[in-house]
Amino acid sequence: MGLITFLSDFGYRDHYVAAVKARILQLAPAVPVLDISHGIEPFNIAHAVHVLASVYQDFPAGTVHLVGVNDLGAPRAAWLAAAFQGHYFVTADNGLLPLLCDGRPEQVVVLGAGQAPTSSPTRDLLAPAAVRLAQGELLPELGAAATDVYQLLNRQLRLQDHRITGHVVHVDHYGNLITNITRTAVEVLGRSRPCTIHFARETVRDILPHFQAADPGEAVCIFNSQDQLCIGINQGNASELLGLHFDSQVDVRFPAETT
Structure with a gap:
C-alpha cells in the first residue's frame, strides 16, 4: 500500500480539503494521506511547483502526489497522471508537470476520458486516480497515453x-x-x-x-x-x-x- 501526499490551493477556511480526504477515505481507508500544504496562492502554478519540487524526493519511491492547484482554471479541461523519478503525480493539465520535470515526465496518461463534467475534479477525478496508483495499479490502466501536454517553461539562467x-x-x-x-x-x-x-x-x-x-x-x-x-x-x-x-x-x- 502506497502513500498519497496532498498539495492544493484550497486554503484552510473551507471544506474543500476535507471533501477530498473523505473521498480517499471512502475508497481506501488504509491508504495514508499526508498534507504538504493547502496554502498555495490561488491558481499559482509557480508556487505549487516550487513547494512540490522542494520536498517530493524526500518521500519514499512510489509515493503518489495529488495536486489540486488551478484544477478548473487550466487552459483546457484535461487531467493527467504521470511518473517521474520513481514518483507518481496526478494533476490538471495546466503546465505544472513540464515545469516540475523541466520538460516532459517519463510517462503520462490522460484521466477521465468520457467522464461527465464535475465542479470538483480534484475530489471526483484526481483523488480516485491517486488511490488506484497507491493500491498498485499501473499508469496505463488509468488512461490512454497523453500525446500533447500543455507546456510552461522554466526561466533559464x-x-x-x-x-x-x-x-x-x-x-x-x-x-x-x-x-x-x-x-x-x-x-x-x-x-x-x-x-x-x-x-x-x-x-x-x-x-x-x-x-x-x-x-x-x-x-x-x-x-x-x-x-x-x-x-x-x-x-x-x-x-x-x-x-x-x-x-x-x-x-x-x-x-x-x-x-
Missing part, C-alpha cells in the same frame, strides 16, 4: 564569463527570496573566484551558512537545502524591505581572471 543572471522564483513565508541560481552554477562558473551578489541597490560579498550568521537587519545570502541561492534579511522580511518579488533579477558577478 543567463551565463556569461563573469556573471550569472537569475531571477526570484519564490518568496517564502518569512519574505526570503529563493532564486533559480544554483550552487553548481556558482561553483562551475566561478572556478573558485570570489563573488558578489547584486539585487535591487544592494551588494552582498559573502554567501553565509545560514541567515542568522549575519547581524539582525542585515541582508544575507545563503544556499538552501535544495542548493538554491537565497536572499534574506536576518529577522526581517527581505521581499518587503528590498522591494523584490517573484521574477526580480539577481546577478552573481565574478572578477575577471588575470593571466
